[in-house]
Amino acid sequence: MNTLGYFNIEVFGCQMNEHDAEVLRGMLSQMGYEETSSEEEADVLLLNTCAVREKAEHKVLAKIGMLKELKEKKPNMVIGICGCMVQQQWMADKIKRDFHHIDLVFGTHNLHYFPHLFRQVVEEGKRVFDVWESESGIVEELPKQRTSGIKAWVVITYGCNNFCSYCIVPYVRGRERSRKIEDIEKEVLDLASKGFKEVTLLGQNVDSYGKDMGLKGGFTQLLKRLDEIDGIERIRFMTSHPRDFDEELIEFISKSKRVCEHIHLPIQAGSNNILKKMNRGYTKEEYMELIERIREYIPHVSVTTDIMVGFPGESEEDFNDTLDVVKKVRFDNAYTFVYSKRKGTPAAEMEDQVDEKVKKERIQKLISEQQQISLEINKEMMGKTFEILVEGTSKNDSSVFTGRTRTNKIVHFRPNNTDNKDLEDNNEALDSEKLVGNLVNVKITEAKSYTIFGSLQDGLLGGN
Ligand code: 5AD
Ligand code: SF4
Secondary structure (H helix, E strand, C coil): CCCCEEEEEEEEEHHHHHHHHHHHHHHHCCCEEECCCCCCCCCCEEEEEEHHHHHHHHHHHHHHHHHHHHHHHCCCCCCEEHHHHHHHHHHHHHHHCCCCCCEEEEEECCCCHHHHHHHHHHCCCCHHHHHHHHEEEEEECCCCCCHHHHHEEEECCCCCCCCCCCCCHHHHCCCEEEEEHHHHHHHHHHHHCCCEEEEECCCCCCHHHHHHHHCCCCHHHHHHHHCCCCCCCCCEEEEECCCCCCCHHHHHHHHCCEECCEEEEEEEEHHHHHHHHHHHCCHHHHHHHHHHHHHHHHHCEEEEEEEEEEECCHHHCHHHHHHHHHHHCCCEEEEEECCCCCCCHHHCCCCCCCCCCHHHHHHHHHHHHHHHHHHHHHCCCCEEEEEEEEECCCCCCCCCEECCCCCEEEEEEEEECCCCCCHHCHHHHHHHHHHHHCCEEEEEEEEEECCEEEEEEEEEEECC
């Protein structure tokens, strides 16, 4: 194969970063490079970084330090750092100053400029550090090399206007900008024509989609349009903000064909005092009422959340309010975080930063409470049959298949561990290529807090 060389991209952080990496892969492929999973083999090595918590930044800095040796062995290798962490100008400056083996740094706002910057490094042999201070408009038609042929991320909004007081995102991703409905629709139609079965609409605050373009109820309008696209079996979205999740949206999801019954709705904290200091724009009571409404309209919905402990000034009583909401709402799952001070955000300047030991104790308590609830909810699935979109086989055991329910629960099953004798005899139907990317019925036989097992019930439900 005629290749200019190999590239390797390591991604830290959220789905938005994963999506950006797909664009970087697309651009590198267009330039004639091929992907490799080996850092040693790579001629171009990129780290797409995250800035949401300090830990993620420490990981990247440690990694950068370790790459010095590789660069000494392979001086022509281009090492680049991009993403949220280096969108902070002070961090880009620090890397330029302290790590001379780094050739290229660019931010989130000039990702589309990567080929140009890369050529400067390769052709002129100089170090290039270029971080744009503010966001540009939306650049459509960038190439993308997606990692799956079944599920795709589709960005609907960039940036965030919320300025939650702990969060770095509005500073590193800029103001909220929505893509045009027509552009999103075109992308989803194209994915459907290529055989993709699921799309996840991405944005920091998807349910405020269109506000910047003067649309009212823009997200519901968008979902209505996408719900009509044949071939796409499932539509997911993340992340939503409780303040923008209106009744019209809930009603539409309950009636829609393809929008899945899973809502990820970060609560962050259960204490009204803390929610106010976080600038979240809702109270504990309002949040709980919203969940009640969602459950009224969509009876089998699964609800997941993000929760943070140790926000500045969080007292034992505040933390107990968080535990109380967790017990009352009974989330299917919760992503739990220890508050991390982010330079430049209002919360970093607040007094009463919580002691690290107290934060650790609180997160342990929170995790164990949630684990118990997740276990109880998952156990209720036992003996019931669910529609699973098969995504592939398990990393450790290729005879185990993995997929998700519409409610976003990961289910593992062995095709030969079926209740259906005819199916067991029909090797053809169990052909892995036939299962992956298709909908099947799986009956749940075992459920733990994080893992669920089942047995295949019958042949394929749909797709091709
Ligand atoms: N410290 C800890 N967690 C944070 N998150 C955002 N900013 C911080 C921070 N400074 C969490 C929030 C958000 C999730 C993606 O990361 O819970 O929903
Ligand atoms: Fe950060 Fe809040 Fe925006 Fe989410 S909604 S990205 S937590 S500022």
